[in-house]
Amino acid sequence: MPDYAYPEGNAALIRSLELEVHPEGGFFKQTxxxxxxxxxxxxxxxxxxxxxxxxxxxxxSSSNPKSHRGKLHMNASTTYHTLHQGRARYTLVRPTTDGSKPEIKHVVMGADSDKGETRQLVVEGGWWKASAVPEEDLKEGKEDKTGCLISEVVVPGFSFDDHKFLTKKGLVELFGGDESAAEVQQLLPYVQED
Incomplete structure (x- = not known):
């Protein structure tokens, strides 16, 4: 079982916070x-x-098997993330304009500072971002007590006009057209279908 506090289960959170399915994956509510x-x-x-x-x-969630993963997407504005409970692994990809490989960062939002986890994360506009409940948590945890609840503040405010998903074609192009590149294979589960 994951070693983090998860005081309120997923079903209760979805109900009490009136969360809806998010197009990126997971659930959300604009507050x-x-x-x-x-x-x-x-x-x-x-x-x-x-x-x-x-x-x-x-x-x-066995009823929504994609609810533990957020698809690769980019916002034009900066997004501030604050942890409430649980844990998620964020993958951040900064595109380049000079033909070199993009920069890739991995950050775990969680409460265990000794393991390098963070309770706050700032993602500037122009970065591709994906998130997921870590695989080890999914294997070890009880379904209703495994996940990650955060708040996101977007400045200037969020608009779908300033948002885009990364497709498989875009991912391959991002890594120089090499579909077999290790990075492409690693990130494929997070892309929007073409």
Whole structure:
């Protein structure tokens, strides 16, 4: 069983927080959108809310087998992540413009600082991001007590106009057209179907 506190089970979280299935995978609920609008430097000056906030849950679920994984996607704005409970592994990929291989980082959001886990994560716009409940947690844990609940704050506020998914074709192009590259094979489970 994973060695982290998980005081409220996934079914209770989905019900009490009124979470819905997220297009990226997992579940979410927008909890706040600031009324103030600002011209976004990431959207050609188009107005966006100053900030938006959501709950986001990755959860082990036999009824929704993709709910433990978030697909590779990119937001134009910066996203601030704050842990509430559980654990998730984030994969961050920064594209390059000079033809070199993209930078890849792995970060675990969790409460065990001694193991290098973090309770806060900042992902700047322009990075591809994927998340997943670690495989070892899925194997060892009870379904309803295995997952990760966070809050995300996006500044300037989130808009699907400033968001995109990475497809298999895009992933292969990102790594120089080599479909057999180890990085491509590692990231394939996280891409949006073409």
């Amino acid at each position: 706040h959108m600031m009324e103030e609008k600002v011209p976004s430097p990431f959207a050609n000056g188009q107005e966006r809310p100053l900030a938006t906030q959501i709950y986001y849950l990755l959860a082990a």
